Every structure is written in structure tokens, then in C-alpha cells.
Amino acid sequence: MLRNLAEMAWPEVARAVEGGCTTVILPLGATEQHGPHLPLATDTLRAEALAKRLTERLPDALVAPPLPYGCSDEHTGFPGLLGLEKETLARVVLDLARRLRDWGATRLVLLSAHGGNREALALALELLAKELPELDVSMNDNFESIPEALIEIASKDGLSPTELGLHAGESETSEMLHLRPDLVRSGLGEPGFTGDMEAVVDRLRSDGLRAATENGVLGDPRRANAVRGARYLDAAVERFAGELEAGRA
Incomplete structure (x- = not known):
């Protein structure tokens, strides 16, 4: 059975819902720099891949097309940035939830592969709880x-x-080598900021990524490999699936 909404015809969606597929996974990414070696769509591609993997643990789930725009103002100054205000993204999620509720979905799983979306999704949860309390909503x-x-x-x-790292380092580069090796620029991955990753987050919020790293990288991608990338993706899905099953997400 098809599980990807973008590839389904409407009668197939109707039959899937009638058959109990009432969960929709919405992958959320971003269009922003990922160093000189990874594409702007890195987070979107990762989110879509994670969502597809998650359907193996959620047999009642359909996967929505990924949202390629997120909240990315910390990347201002790097060419190619396309982003949304947090209120805009939250409203987009609300609009999508209204529509999927109308054709029978009862559960929405928000799966973001971009840290900058956090505040927007928290706001979206508030809006959804007020307007669509009957919809079960979870997020990583x-x-x-x-x-x-x-x-x-x-x-x-x-x-x-x-x-x-937290951005375009070894982990994300390994994941992209597994998912889309054709989009990884060989030889261009160089270390960026390699200090305390948790401590740098507040600085990024106030001063932007440029204040911490000239090349846009948080981490060191030089030892990335595809095999480890697949393991990272599997581990991330295993963790989130466990949280969903335990009702903690």
C-alpha cells in the first residue's frame, strides 16, 4: 500500500483512512546553508527520510509532503536562505491540520529535522490545542x-x-552521504566551530551563526561516512518512535 500522500490518488487516501490509516506524519525541514559541502535542502531531505523510516514503526501512518521552509534567521548572511517567521510557520501547520482533519485523520506527528523550528512548533501546538482539541498531536x-x-x-x-556537531558536522554529513551522496561536495567539508555545542546555541540565537563559524559548520565533517549515517537515522527514528509509543512526544 502506498503511504506517501504526494504519490497517492484521492480514492487511495480514502481507502487508507477507511482501513485505519488515520495518522499523518508531517516532515518539516528548512532551506538554509549547510556549509560549503551540503545542499540547502539538507534538513528537508533528512526530515523526509526520517518520516519514511517512522512509518515502519507506525503502520497506521501516512507521510505528507515535507515543508521545505522553516525558521532560519540565525543563518542570515549566508546566501540562499529562504525562511518563515515563527508565527507564519505555526499558522501553516494549523492550516494543514484543519484540512487533514476534514478527510479523516485523527493524529498528526510533527517531525522536524531543523532546530530553528522549535518555537514555531511549540506555538503550533498551542493553536492546535485550542482549535482542534480532538486531534492528537505529537512532535519530536x-x-x-x-x-x-x-x-x-x-x-x-x-x-x-x-x-x-549540531549543523553540517559529521552526523548530518554522514546522513547525507547515505541519503543523497550525489549532493555532497567531495573535498569541501571542513571543520567549523568545534567547541561546546550546547553552550553555543544561545550565541546563535542572539548573534547568528556567522558569529560562531565563518563556513557555516558546527562540527567537523571530514570523517563522515554513509554507513554511520544510516545508523544515525535509524537511531533517531528508534528514539522518537519509542517516545510516541510511550506517550512522551
Whole structure:
């Protein structure tokens, strides 16, 4: 059975809903710089891949087309940025939720691969709770630190958390080498900021990414590889699926 809404015809959607597929996963990405070696669509491609993997754990789920625009003002100054205000993104999520509720969806899973979307999605949850209280809404919420599962995978290969990084570092580059190696610019991945990743987040909010890294990288992508990228993606989905099943998301 098709699970990707973008590829389905309306009768197929109707049959899927009648058959119990009433969960919709909405992948949220961004269009922003990811260093000199990764494409602007990195977060969108990762979000879509994570959503597809999540359907293996959620048999009643359909995957919506990804939203390619997020809240990315911290990347101001880097060419190519296309973004939204947090209120705009929250309203877009609300509008989409209204429509999917109308054709029978009862659960919405917001899966963001971009940390800058956090405040917008928190606002969206407030709006949804007020207007659509009957809709069960969940979201992933681990944007400002490197997940322990990824650190564990990396440490087995002798990689440090500062290499993994929070943006365009080893972890995201490895994931892209697995997903879209044709879009990774070989030889252009260089280390950027490699200090305390959690401490730098507040600086990014106030001063932007340029204040911390000239090349737009938080981490060191030089030892990235596709095999580890697949493991990172699987670990991220396993963690989020566990939270959903436990009702913590």
C-alpha cells in the first residue's frame, strides 16, 4: 500500500483512512546553508527520510509532503536562505491540520529535522490545542543537544561529540552521504566551530551563526561516512518512535 500522500490518488487516501490509516506524519525541514559541502535542502531531505523510516514503526501512518521552509534567521548572511517567521510557520501547520482533519485523520506527528523550528512548533501546538482539541498531536523535541544514541554510535568509531556537531558536522554529513551522496561536495567539508555545542546555541540565537563559524559548520565533517549515517537515522527514528509509543512526544 502506498503511504506517501504526494504519490497517492484521492480514492487511495480514502481507502487508507477507511482501513485505519488515520495518522499523518508531517516532515518539516528548512532551506538554509549547510556549509560549503551540503545542499540547502539538507534538513528537508533528512526530515523526509526520517518520516519514511517512522512509518515502519507506525503502520497506521501516512507521510505528507515535507515543508521545505522553516525558521532560519540565525543563518542570515549566508546566501540562499529562504525562511518563515515563527508565527507564519505555526499558522501553516494549523492550516494543514484543519484540512487533514476534514478527510479523516485523527493524529498528526510533527517531525522536524531543523532546530530553528522549535518555537514555531511549540506555538503550533498551542493553536492546535485550542482549535482542534480532538486531534492528537505529537512532535519530536530534541533540537539543542546531540542525542546520546548518536554519540554512542560515533564513539565506537573514535569520534567525539564536537565532530558530530549540531549543523553540517559529521552526523548530518554522514546522513547525507547515505541519503543523497550525489549532493555532497567531495573535498569541501571542513571543520567549523568545534567547541561546546550546547553552550553555543544561545550565541546563535542572539548573534547568528556567522558569529560562531565563518563556513557555516558546527562540527567537523571530514570523517563522515554513509554507513554511520544510516545508523544515525535509524537511531533517531528508534528514539522518537519509542517516545510516541510511550506517550512522551
